[in-house]
Amino acid sequence: MTDDLETMDDKLTFARSCCPITNVLDTLGDKWTLLVIRDLVLGKSRYQELLSSPERIASNILADRLKKLEAAGLVIRQAYQQKPARYEYLLTEKGEGLKPVLGAIVAWGQEHYPGTMVFPAVERR
Amino acid sequence: MTDDLETMDDKLTFARSCCPITNVLDTLGDKWTLLVIRDLVLGKSRYQELLSSPERIASNILADRLKKLEAAGLVIRQAYQQKPARYEYLLTEKGEGLKPVLGAIVAWGQEHYPGTMVFPAVERR
DNA sequence: GTCGTTGCTTGCAATATGCAAGTAACAAAG
DNA sequence: CTTTGTTACTTGCATATTGCAAGCAACGAC
Incomplete structure (x- = not known):
C-alpha cells in the first residue's frame, strides 16, 4: 500500500x-x-520575551525551535536594530494560519484542564 | 507573576x-x-492495527503512548477475548473531544503540505 | 575600562527514542 | 505431546534529544 x-x-x-x-x-x-x-501570536517577538514566558524554555531549545520554524517558513527573523544587530521574530502568513489549531487546542484544553486560562496579548511597545 | x-x-x-x-x-x-x-478515531482498536499504520511506529513507543493515554483518561483498554486475554483500545468521550483539534491540524496541513491526504476510516469487522 | 543588554553557543548529564530480539499465554495443527 | 502462529507487549542497548548552566560576541552607557 x-x-x-x-x-x-x-x-x-x-x-x-x-x-x-x-x-x-x-x-x-x-x-x-x-x-x-x-x-x-500574542505579540512577543524578541528572544528575551520568548524566554520569559512562564514555562521557562531553555535558551538552547528556544534557539533550536526558532531556527526550525524559520526553516519551515512559519517565522521570519529580522533585525530591528543595526549596532549592535538585534533581531525580532515574526510569524509569516503560514505561521498565522496556525491560529485555528491553537484555538482548537485551547477549547479542548479549557474543557479538560479546569483552571487553565488563556494568556493575554502583550502590549505593543 | x-x-x-x-x-x-x-x-x-x-x-x-x-x-x-x-x-x-x-x-x-x-x-x-x-x-x-x-x-x-479512524476505527482502529487493536495493537497490531495501530502498529501497521504507514508511519511504522515502534512497538515500545506505541505501548508507552497507549499507557499514557489511558492514564490521561483519553483511552480505555478493554479485553475483547479472554483466553488468551486480548485487548482493544477505545477512545473515551474526552478522547473523542480531540476530533476538532485533528480537524484543525488537517485543514492547516492540507493547505501547506500539498499532496497530503486524509486517511479513510477502517471498515468495522 | 567596566558593566549591562541581547541573542545566542557550548559541554555535559539526564532522558527519550527506536531497533531488534525476546517473552508469555493461549489455540490450532500435526 | 510438540510445534507453530497470533497477539500484546517487554527488554537491552545504541543513538538522539532535552535541558542545565556557563560562556561568548558585539555593541552602548557610564
Whole structure:
C-alpha cells in the first residue's frame, strides 16, 4: 500500500506518511514549538520575551525551535536594530494560519484542564 | 507573576504553566500521540492495527503512548477475548473531544503540505 | 575600562527514542 | 505431546534529544 503511494508521485515524498497530521507533527510535534507560536501570536517577538514566558524554555531549545520554524517558513527573523544587530521574530502568513489549531487546542484544553486560562496579548511597545 | 498564580489557588497546580495549550502539550506534544488518536478515531482498536499504520511506529513507543493515554483518561483498554486475554483500545468521550483539534491540524496541513491526504476510516469487522 | 543588554553557543548529564530480539499465554495443527 | 502462529507487549542497548548552566560576541552607557 505504501509502495503504491511512493511510486504514485515520486516528486512528493513525505518523511513518514502522506497524512497531513503526520506532516504537521513532523514540524510541530514536541512540547515547545506550539508554545513559541502562541507567544508570537500574542505579540512577543524578541528572544528575551520568548524566554520569559512562564514555562521557562531553555535558551538552547528556544534557539533550536526558532531556527526550525524559520526553516519551515512559519517565522521570519529580522533585525530591528543595526549596532549592535538585534533581531525580532515574526510569524509569516503560514505561521498565522496556525491560529485555528491553537484555538482548537485551547477549547479542548479549557474543557479538560479546569483552571487553565488563556494568556493575554502583550502590549505593543 | 507566576508566584501570584501559584498562591492564587494551590489546589490547582500545573506542571509548566496555567495555559491550556501548555497542559495539552504536556500530554500530546510529541510526534506520535496524536497519530495514535487519529488511528483510534479512524476505527482502529487493536495493537497490531495501530502498529501497521504507514508511519511504522515502534512497538515500545506505541505501548508507552497507549499507557499514557489511558492514564490521561483519553483511552480505555478493554479485553475483547479472554483466553488468551486480548485487548482493544477505545477512545473515551474526552478522547473523542480531540476530533476538532485533528480537524484543525488537517485543514492547516492540507493547505501547506500539498499532496497530503486524509486517511479513510477502517471498515468495522 | 567596566558593566549591562541581547541573542545566542557550548559541554555535559539526564532522558527519550527506536531497533531488534525476546517473552508469555493461549489455540490450532500435526 | 510438540510445534507453530497470533497477539500484546517487554527488554537491552545504541543513538538522539532535552535541558542545565556557563560562556561568548558585539555593541552602548557610564
